[in-house]
Amino acid sequence: MDVLVNRPKTQRGEETLMKICVAAEQVFFEKGYYGASIHDITRLASVASGTFYIYFDGKYNLYKFLLLQYSHEIRKHISKSIRGCKNRREAERMGLKSWLEYIREHKHMYNIIWESLYIDKQLFVDYYANFSKYYVEQLDAAKAKGELIDVDSEVLSYVLMGVSNFIGLNWVLFKDADNFDYVVDEVMKVFDRNIFAPET
Amino acid sequence: MDVLVNRPKTQRGEETLMKICVAAEQVFFEKGYYGASIHDITRLASVASGTFYIYFDGKYNLYKFLLLQYSHEIRKHISKSIRGCKNRREAERMGLKSWLEYIREHKHMYNIIWESLYIDKQLFVDYYANFSKYYVEQLDAAKAKGELIDVDSEVLSYVLMGVSNFIGLNWVLFKDADNFDYVVDEVMKVFDRNIFAPET
Structure with missing residues (x-):
């Protein structure tokens, strides 16, 4: 992997890097990637313009770094929220709920993540492909423990990511809901049952 | 609703409007909404610049019109592809397959539809909210016929849209697959079974 960031060696440097990232998030969200300038970012972060280049080669690497951080x-x-779950079903339910709670606190993530499709399609592909790879490992482990039926893990990973993303769109981004128990329980019905009546 | 387009009254006018739309699609896909100029569009469509304004007030209305058309x-x-289906399960299977086939022929749609989030969030919200509303009607009708279990139709509509969109991302946009039977059958397992082992 390319070196995206020149990692600071001091606590003070880490704090400056963090200030740049927080400011970049805000500027990318408000102005979009193409509209955002390094000057906008350093100004909002209250750091000197030259400081930016101690850490990053340019805007693209900063964006890529943010995406990786996300x-x-x-x-x-x-993974922290599902640590105590006793099986995959419980982990999926808890994982969906904690995802919704997380993006409620980080609403600009959708904008920043999906903008990758317009910046460099490969970033977008890699983002979801990596997520899927990680998910597949979890699903395979659950299958090995007999907690999941035999269904293609890659297909299931995209099914589950699609569900989380679109449930998040409607209940977080569109409706700004603050309690997710009802919607999470309804989603679990889809995984718990034959949702269609048997064919006659 | 605002008038987005000044509808032509002649066959020739319809053809010109169509040429503008096809060119706009191409230009929006290649340059993005913000990078696309009306001049780019009329040049690619081989129509005079002034002709554009016979139909549209500006770029925003043209974009909004395209989104509505999509x-x-x-x-x-x-809806055409599921016409002969004997129940909701068959309609969902066929609908997913025909969606994948459709976007294989219209790959730029993801880019153009999702860019609405960056042009005017309300366009993006309306796009999916309208789709959901239409889906809910179908699902409620299926419930009334006993073809579907009792699950919140709005939740299920976002589950199904999320699944189609993310399966489409991976198998059409990322992998460029040309046969969707396998992936569609695997998805149907999720709807057909209790995918998690019963809790012990």
Whole structure:
């Protein structure tokens, strides 16, 4: 992998890097990737323009770094929230709920993640392909433990990502809901039952 | 609803409007909404610049018109393909397959539809909210006929849209597959069974 960021060696440097990332998030969200300038970002972060280049080669690497951070943070958040779950079903229910709670606090993520499709399609592909790969490992492990039926893990990973993303769109981005129990329970019905009546 | 397009009264006018729309699709896909100029569109369509304004007030209305057209065309295509289906399960299977086939022929649709999030969030919200509304009607009708279990129709509509969209991302946009039977059958397992082992 290319080096996206020149990692700071001091605590102070880490704080400056963090300030740049937080500002970049805000600027990318408000102005979009193409409308955002490094000057906008350093100004909002209250750091000197030259400081930016201590860490990043340019805007593209910063964006790519943010995207990678999101992917890590989302996985870390979900994986922490499902730690005590006793099986895959419980992990899926809890994972969906904690995803919805997470994006409620980070609503601009949809905009920033999906904008990758317009910046460099490969970034967008990699984002979901990596997520799927990670998901497939979890699903395969669940199958090995007999917690999941025999269904193609890659297909199931995209089914589950599609469900989380679109449920998130409507209940977080569109409706700004603050309690997700009802919607999560309704989603689980789809995984728990034959949703269609048997063919006659 | 606002008048988006000044509808032509002649066959020749309809053809010109169509040429403008086809060119706009291409230009929006290649340059993005913000990068596309009316001049790019009229040049590609081989029509005089002034001709554009016979039909549209500006770029925004043309984009909004295209989005509405997509929504109609997708629904028309799917609804045609499921016409002979004997129940909702068969309609969902066939609908998913025909959606995948449709976007294989119209790959730029993802880009153009999702860009609405960056042009005017309300366009994006309306696009999916309208699709959901239409879906809910179908699902309620299926419930009334006893072809579907009792699950919240709005939740299920977003589940199904999420599944179609993300399966489409991976198998059409990323992998460029040309046979969808396998993936569609695997998806149907999720709807046909309790995918998780019963809790012990």
